[in-house]
Amino acid sequence: MTDSRRGKGRLVADRRYPKKAQPKAKARKPAQTKRRRTAAKAPRRGIVGFFSRIIGWILRFFVRLFMRAGIVAALIIAAFVGYAYTTLPDVSTASDGRARGSVQLLDRDGVAFAWRGDQFGGIVTADSVSPHLKNAVVATEDKRFYRHFGISPRGIASAVRINLSEGRGPLSGHGGSTITQQTAKLLCLGVEYDPSEWESEAEYVSDCRRGSLYRKGKEAIYALAMELKYSKDEILSIYLNRAYMGGGAYGAAAASERFFSKPASALTPQEGAMIAGLLTAPSSLAPTSNLERSQARAATVLRLMNEQGYLTDEQTRAAQANPATLSQQAQTQTGGYFADWVMQSGPDFFTRDTTEDVIIETTLDQRIQSAVEEAVKTVFATKVREGSKAQTAVVVMSADGAVRGMVGGRKTNVAGVFNRATQAKRQTGSAFKPFVYATALELGYSPYDTVQDSPFCMNIPGSGQWCPENYTRDYKGTVTLVDALAASLNVPAVKISESVGRDLVRKVSVDFGIDSPLTDTPALALGASEASLLEMTGAFAGILNGGSSVTPYGLKELRLKGDDTQIMGTGGGIGERVIQEDAARQLIWMMEKVVTNGTGTRARLPDRQAAGKTGTTQAARDAWFIGFTADYVAGVWMGYDDNTPLTGVTGGGLPAEIWHETMLRVHQGLPAQPLPMIAPDPPRQVAQPERAQPQRQQPRPQRTGNALENALNQLLRDILGQN
Structure with missing residues (x-):
């Protein structure tokens, strides 16, 4: 007998339709994926797996290290930033970062022309x-x-x-x-x-x-x-x-x-x-x-x-x-040399080292400054050979020492450079001779007094015999003092200097404002000593103003910006009298002859009187012309910075022409004024014994009252060959 339940399971009708495969596939898929993941996670075996594990560990180490170092660095930087934050000043304090204050220079009309600091x-x-x-x-x-x-x-x-x-x-x-x-x-x-x-x-x-x-x-x-x-x-x-x-x-x-x-x-x-x-x-x-x-x-x-x-x-x-x-x-850009000089002449704590903002009123006349600069450019462009390294300096001032214009070199629109007008000390040559004649006139001598221009020698202790010569190396014989100055004769100047007393000549020169050391030798009369152009021009201003000393100045008033209270006033101007006014005016008369018919004829002006003196040093290393009109005094120096001799240049040449060009421009539009000079009384005609020199006028009584002057007068008479 058959078992009906066992057979029932094998009925063909039950298998007529196949079972769905999808659910079973879905059930198996997770297992397959898991196996793949497991296989992927499984460590590789062999040498490749070994090095892979080491590299991975190193990478992970450095990533963690850099992350931690970055955090530490960020904390350190934050600390430094925080510290810097605490040191920062307020905005207003941080805004003015100047180590020095400013200096603004105004010309004589109150117009700014230069800035310093x-x-x-x-x-x-x-x-x-x-x-x-x-x-x-x-x-x-x-x-x-x-x-x-x-x-x-x-x-x-x-x-x-x-x-x-x-x-x-x-x-x-x-x-x-x-x-x-x-x-x-x-x-x-x-x-x-x-x-x-x-x-x-x-x-x-x-x-x-x-x-x-x-x-x-x-x-x-x-x-x-x-x-x-x-x-x-x-x-x-x-x-x-x-x-x-x-x-x-x-x-x-x-x-x-x-x-x-x-x-x-x-x-x-x-x-x-x-x-x-x-x-x-x-x-x-x-x-x-x-x-x-x-x-x-x-x-x-x-x-x-x-x-x-x-x-x-x-x-x-x-x-x-x-x-x-x-x-x-x-x-404008004018007055760079002048501005530098003013800054140097004032106190450092208000000029070069000031921590305040300072206003300085000066004596500069920008019209005159431009005239000086144009004159220098004109002469060097037209009358100086191309490539020449010769330099020049020019100073223009009023009779009271107020400097109106200044150039310290051929380059004009510059600042902070060597200023030959104030910083260079050069031998003055014959430009020094007016102080010799000023001393003689102060002692009572007349421009018409005479002196013998002939070969002359002196024994100088420690140096032996010294024989001065004229620039032309010839001699004029008997000449008046005015002619000796006009022709710039050397022998008469030495004789007069020694006769009136070298010490007196030095004293008069120093009193007129020449502060540089002066030699104590007979060559003093020939300008063997050195001086700056500013000193010499200031000394000539003393002659123009009637015989009183002058201290050149450019600073009129100094005050702090925003404050009208004057902190400092001018430190210059006219000082004490050096020679009597009539002596100064006679000297001006003598110096006017230098320009009209002497060594300075190239400086002659077409519409007004001018007086001055040329100067040329040994071997023509320096050439000078310093002179004045009734309105202004101007000094010109020319030479080489390394003392190379000038070629074909004397004080009566290019320096006189620069002076001429400068003064033409300076006086443009100004009415002509006569020089404050006095012509001396004409020489008296008196009978004289044979071979005697022309008689010198007797000194004025009011200045012959002391023994020293009488002795000096007698010494002069002995040298001049008079009784």
Whole structure:
């Protein structure tokens, strides 16, 4: 019998339709995936698996190490930034970064003509300056200034790429510094100048500008601290106040006044672009140094402003078509030598080392200064051979010693250079002779008194025999004092100097203002001693003013900016009387003959009287002409800095021509005034014994009352061969 239940399971009808395979496949799939995962997770065997495990461990180690080192470095940087943050000054304190104050020099009419020290026009802000200046600075120096956090990785990478492409080191040349970083550098990273730690201010500034990797790191930290402490506009304000912008101007306010004579708030697009363009190279790009180069740089800045949307195309074209130019005041550029001299003549704590802003009123006349400069250029351009290295110096002053114009070398528009008018000490030659004759006239002698011009020798203790000669090496015989001076004869000058007393000649010279040491030898009368042109011109001014000493001066008044109280007044002017007025006026009469018919005829003026004296030293190493009209005294020196002899030049030549050209321009438009001179009484005709010299007029009674003068008079009579 069959089992019905067992058979039931094998019924064919039950298998007619196959079972669905999907559920079973789904059930098996997870098992297969698990097996694959298990196989993937299974460590590789052999040497490949070994090294794979080591490399994986090393990578995981360094990842964890770098993460931890990064966290530590971030904490350290945060600490440094936090410390720098605590040292940052207030915005107002940080804005004025000058180590020195400024000095502004005004001419006799109150017009500014020179600036010295660190010129500062006052504090400005990013909101108070012209928006054109603000935009120009951002467009030129840091176009992402308002978007970065103090440093710009993109800018640094770009700078490194440019430096490498130009063959420099990665940190040489372009620095990729943001405005914030540049401001940090201007603040010297918080290090203040200490004279006890630095040999000079220049060394301190140089250290602040160093570009080493270490300094770059400190600069970045300081910049980050500034971004936390100040707003963007405050950072920009500090930058606009501290940056050097050429021409002695620190900050936008000073630059605006210096170049355009207007406040920084009133700058046009082209003016703002010019100032912003100076930031890369303020000394060489300054418009006072090279206007065309400055304008070309400004055109580039205008293009950058246009590209960044600060100016429309129309505004850009208009600005580039009408570039900024210097104001009339800034174009002056006169009186550099004079300004340097005034700065040196004043006290250091109010001039060269001042920490305040100072105003100095001076005696300079810009019209006369321009006349001097034009005269020098004219003579050297037309009458000096090309390539000559000869130098010159010219001083023009009033009879009271007020200096009106000064040139200390052939280059006129310069400052901070050697000033031959005040610093050079040169032998004076025959230009010294008026002081010999001044001494004689003061003792009562007449210009018509005579002296023998003939070979003459003296025994000088320690030196032997000395025989002076005339420049022409011939002799005139018996000559009057006035003729001896007009012809610049040497032998009569020595005889008169020795007769009146060398010590008296030295005393008169010193009293007239020649402060340089004077030799105590007979050659004193021939100008063997050295003196500056300023000293000699001042001494001649004493003759013009009637015989009183003169101290040349250029400073009239010194005061602090914004304060009307005078701190210091003039230190010069007319001093004590040296010789009597009638003696001085007779000397002027004698010196007028030098110009009319003596060695100085090239200095003769067409419309007015002039008096003066030529001077040529041994071997023609120095040539002088110093003279005066009724209005002004002018002195001219010419020579080589290395004492090379001049070729074919005497005091009556080129120096007299420079004097002539100068005084023509100085007196243009001025009415002619007669010289304050007195012609002496004509010589008396008296019977004389055979072979006797013409008789000298007797000294005036009022000056023959003491024994010394009588003895000196007798000595003169003995030398002159008179009874």
